[in-house]
Structures are given as structure tokens and as C-alpha cells.
Amino acid sequence: MMPKITTNRRKWKADLMNRVQTVDDNDRPATDYTFKRVTYFKPLGVTAQEKALSVQEKAEVVKRINIVMDHTINTKDFGIRIGEQLYNIERIWTDDEKREMELSLSYVD
Known part of the structure; x- marks a missing residue:
């Protein structure tokens, strides 16, 4: 009997959000997020190298x-919303052969 092979390990749900620039009541620019679609993800660990690079760029990566x-x-x-927490996308790495991409996320200020 052949062992089962899991082909899709993305079992967590996140919302892909459009970032929209608006103006608030006091005529100041404000960033608003609107829902685009649901996407499924697999959590990855943040590497020490990525932590160091993100500190140089003034945005701390907290999730991949x-x-x-x-x-x-x-x-x-x-942006990405996981649960009630909004994240900015800091870095995107793509793997065309596997048809997947990794997103490095930081908290929205």
C-alpha cells in the first residue's frame, strides 16, 4: 500500500487586502484597507538573516x-489580514517552478 502524499499544506486562511490612500476629516492622508479575496497560507519561520535585513530597512519582519x-x-x-491583525508585505520571494511565493510580513503601524 502506497503512503498518502500531502500535496497542499496551506490550511490557514488569510485575507488579501488592497491598500487604498484616502484623506481623513482633517485633510491628512490616511491608509485604508479593503478586502480583495481569501488566500490560504502555510506559516514559515523568520530567519535571523531576514531579521537583520529588516532592521536595516526600518521595518521589523515578524511573520513569513x-x-x-x-x-x-x-x-x-x-496587505494581509490574519485574524484581526493587519500586516504590510515587506518582501516577496517567488518560486516559479513550484508555483508558490513567500511573503515577509511586518505589523501595520
Whole structure:
């Protein structure tokens, strides 16, 4: 009997959010997030090298996730919501052969 092979380990749900620049009541620029779609992810650990790089860039990476490949996602226009916590996307690494991408996330200020 052949052992079962798990082909999809992405079992956690996150919301992909569009980042929209708006103006608040006092005419100051404000960032708002609107829901785009649900995506499934697999949590990954944050490496020491990535921690060091993120400190240099003034944004501390607190979480890394693996999602299915989506070429429309970029660091400027999108964010991720996991539960009630919003995250900015700091870095995107893609693996075209496996059709997946890793996102490095930091807390929204």
C-alpha cells in the first residue's frame, strides 16, 4: 500500500487586502484597507538573516508565509489580514517552478 502524499499544506486562511490612500476629516492622508479575496497560507519561520535585513530597512519582519503564486501581488498596493491583525508585505520571494511565493510580513503601524 502506497503512503498518502500531502500535496497542499496551506490550511490557514488569510485575507488579501488592497491598500487604498484616502484623506481623513482633517485633510491628512490616511491608509485604508479593503478586502480583495481569501488566500490560504502555510506559516514559515523568520530567519535571523531576514531579521537583520529588516532592521536595516526600518521595518521589523515578524511573520513569513507561503501562498500560491499570484503575480498581481506587490509590496506597495497590498496587505494581509490574519485574524484581526493587519500586516504590510515587506518582501516577496517567488518560486516559479513550484508555483508558490513567500511573503515577509511586518505589523501595520
